[in-house]
Amino acid sequence: MMDTARKLDVIDARPAFTQADADALNARFEGMGTLEMLRTLFSEDTLGEVGVVSSFGTESAVLLHLVAQADPAIPVIFVDTLKMFPETLDYRETLVSAFGIKDSRVVTPKPETLAAKDDKGLRWSFDPDGCCDIRKVEPLARAKHGLDTWISGRKAFQSVTRQNLPRFEIEDGRLKLNPLGDWTKADLDAYFEEHALPRHPLEAQGYLSIGCEPCTSKVMPGEDPRAGRWRGWDKVECGIHTTSTPLGDPDDPANQPVF
Template sequence: MAEAARKLDIVDVRPAFTQADADALNARFAGVETLTMLKALFAEGILGTTAVVSSFGTESAVLLHLVARADRSVPVIFVDTLKMFPETLAYREQLIAAFGIENSWVVEPDAAVLAAKDDKGLRWSYDPDGCCEIRKVEPLKRAKAGLDSWISGRKAFQSVTRQNLPRFEVEDGRLKINPLGDWVKPDLEAYFTEHDLPRHPLEAEGYLSIGCQPCTSKVQPGEDPRAGRWRGWEKVECGIHVAEKLGEEPVF
């Protein structure tokens, strides 16, 4: 198992994927079983330099297991915001070992930025968007700098902001793949059961969507699975799934 942090000085040279490329892939793989699709994508080199971005949350094991079955050498990126639950860090280690993942990358916030913009570590309490930008969006931007494409664990059912999610899309010139976009909760549960996958230890306590510890709460019966994220704020996404403009610098 390899651990590597992405360097700060990587130049972000973005590939030239177009919407036509995404449309063609969506047409080709329409109705194709997810594992079969992943094996073809990796074997044919369609994705170029690629990696999985995983939060190691309550549903992450399904995608990670599928990717490992298709090709264990595909890198898995984890953004450690330095505000994660200890249980999430332990779960990450557990899944990497259990699935035989060969390349795992950990990226963290820039220490200088934290010192300048969040020296008390409390930005989450008054500016959650700014906190996510510093601790999650910017580190992942660095990690993606050398990638032609990246693989996301998003699913359409998770929230209203993720409806009509295609398997393939283009974001900032990169191909973005959502292998589980059309999966629903029963599909995930069936896969967990069939393959006896380990569960995130906080799921049984009512945490259905898990991010940073200060901004994650338990989900009540009948609530949206992501209702426990940033409770009390008009915020539903951390920002990593929001396209940026080329050349645009993040606003901290």
């Protein structure tokens, strides 16, 4: 994407961005404020085709507010797994309206995939990686088709798997931008307060990280903010940001739920 020497009449299968591009962008924008960085990137069209991926969780309002201030026409993508809390769906509508987001997109799992791999809707209970794969990872992969850059709301403080996040990184040939990577919980809370942003209605009930309803529980005092996700499983990510390992054959009796 940053190589201006490419010829338009030649099919170019190279990735839009390389690690060298990410390194250069990290160096260029080091120390720059988040909003100023976003405004610069959008105005210069540095990112190519770009979209924001949002879970509309407890912290999502901060990134969405920043992006909407920089350019409200930037697409915002939401993966509705069809297992979401009703409160999350309502919160999405609230934020889209409040921030004037002009291009709000929703992607869902393919019905034929659910019929083949999760016809009873219970795969989350015995193969959470596989459930995330068909309900979240694959739909998002479709939504990202055609994007050169996608913007993530990850922060380093959220869990050990997210430490040392760079602002810019490369994933599958795309640029991945983490504008809030170095923000702390205190930074987020201060931004919520300064701009009077709406809070997710479940946060006050102890849900600090919110995903699908069956796999989300309240977080106890002193726990990691993401401790309420997939509680009881050796799993801390859905597979969007890390590789998951679904069961190979859900029809194998060894992989069936015991209840």
